[in-house]
Amino acid sequence: MNRRHDIDALRALAFGLVILYHVAMYYVADWHWHLKSPHAADWLQWPMRAVNLWRMDLVFLISGVAFGFLRQGGTPARLIGQRSLRLLLPLVFGMAVVVPYQAYVQALDNGAIVPGFAAFLARYTTGGPWPRDAFDGWDFGVTWNHLWYLIYLWAYTVVLALLTPVLDSAAGQRLRRAFTQLRGLALLVLPVLPLALYSLTLWPRFPPTHDLVHDAWLHAVYFTLFVYGYWVGVDAGLWAALRRLRWIALALALGWFALHVGLRLTAVGADPLWRLAARLAADAYVWTSLVAVLGWAHHRLNRPWPWLAWANESVYPWYVLHQTLIIALAVLLAPLALGPVAEPAVLLLGTVLGCWLLTDGLVRRSAWLRPLFGLSPRARPRCPTPASPARPGARNA
Incomplete structure (x- = not known):
């Protein structure tokens, strides 16, 4: 390929x-x-x-595209093993070595600790305890801060890898074809419907936490976009459709964002239904933005930079x-x-x-x-193959 x-x-x-x-x-x-x-x-x-509203949605969609490449020629167990090494090892290392300084500065700025990074680190490695709201993640004792993406991506990879038999079944293939054959207005509208459903059912009850456990709304959104990315893959027809829609999607995204802004400004101190309407406008904005980004990227970036x-x-x-x-x-x-x-x-x-x-x-x-x-790991250079002895009368190169 x-x-x-x-x-x-x-x-x-x-x-x-x-x-x-x-x-x-x-x-x-x-x-x-x-x-x-x-x-x-x-x-x-x-x-x-x-x-x-769409930056991490784009990241998870692209991660879903990458999952499709990684799936080829490997078993689910092998894929999970490979991705666990590539995702969980940096997560653990980052939480132990890279992230603690962030927590230290935040706790110091909040007045929750006295200066001294070494003392903070000694306490951090044992899991606290910490004063309330000392830093983001204080109640867990340690934090992954911005590295939450790694554990979320690992979880989605494991789930989708375990669903391989379903994905490869006749029903799974029909569902994928139904998505990849979307064109025109259907491509701009139908993928928004699951996102809107999550806003109606999960968004009011599960605000974003990035703690993996209590993040039902974001999990539903990000995993759906991860699956969309897997389905999008390198389907030539769908990418051509995204490219054709790039201008329309961009115009619609601007319109949906303007509506979202207007509804949010109107919803200040108003009925929760106004805020829900703003959330639904944001869902439409997210998907049309992603269609515009994917379409323009395919139009402008598909060359060996x-x-x-x-x-x-x-x-x-x-x-x-x-x-x-x-x-x-x-x-x-x-x-x-x-x-x-x-x-x-x-x-x-x-x-x-x-x-x-x-x-x-x-x-x-x-x-x-x-x-x-x-x-x-860095690829080791191959040992040169020993040259064959020159035959009598052969010209040396």
């Missing part, structure tokens, strides 16, 4: 958007995050919401490292009082440089660090 460069590029760009989003989280006013800048701005809320191989191997290490780098740099930059323009620029540049230096200068070069950051 030919390599789909647009999917590879979209995966790298989607994770790049996650990094940019987390830098902005330091500056958006009134949104909970581990640390907040004195330059927090109210105007960031709506641009951030415009991205927040020279940076793709490097980007694909850099995605996981950058993802694991970036948020701790953001928080560490924010702490270092705060006393300099660079202002609301220079400071975000320096913070973003420093995060990118830090991820690049640590990944290319250390992680990718180390045989024992590579698996801890989700990378496969």
Whole structure:
């Protein structure tokens, strides 16, 4: 099967958007995050919401596409074993080594602990206990913070791998064909219906937690999009349809977001039905945004970009490292009082440089660090085949 460069590029760009989003989280006013800048701005809320509504949905959809590639030629047990190594090992390492500094800074900023990272780390490794709301995840003693994606992706991979007999059954294949044969208006409307159903039934009762256990609404949404990605795969007809719809989907996404904003502004202090209507508008916005992103990516990115191989191997290490780098740099930059323009620029540049230096200068070069950051072992160079003795009269090359 030919390599789909647009999917590879979209995966790298989607994770790049996650990094940019987390830098902005330091500056958006009134949104909970581990640390907040004195330059927090109210105007960031709506641009951030415009991205927040579909950024992780895109990541899980692309992960579903990748699942389809990984499934080929392997048993469910082998797939689960491979993905467990690639996902759970970085999760455990990240929780033990990368994430604790985030929790320390948040607890220090909240006044829940006294300064001293070594003392905090000693307490963290034993699971606390901690003062109430010391940091996100304080009640569990330890936290995975931004690494929640890894455990969610692992769980969805296990479930879908175990459902392989159902996926491969006649009924499973009919359902997949029904999805991949959607065209035009049906492709823009029908995939929204499950998302709307979850908003009607689960969203009011299960707000996002990212704790794996009490996240029923997000699990329903993310797993559905994971399955959509698996079904989308590299189906040429469906991707051609997505490409044809890119302009219409973009226009519809803008319209649905405008409606969502209007309903949310109207719903402040109003009847919960208005907020539910805003949520349903957001569901339509999410799917039309994804159709637009996939269509434009297939139109513009399906070529062998020279940076793709490097980007694909850099995605996981950058993802694991970036948020701790953001928080560490924010702490270092705060006393300099660079202002609301220079400071975000320096913070973003420093995060990118830090991820690049640590990944290319250390992680990718180390045989024992590579698996801890989700990378496969470096391929060993093959030994050259000994040359055959020259036959009499043969000309030496």
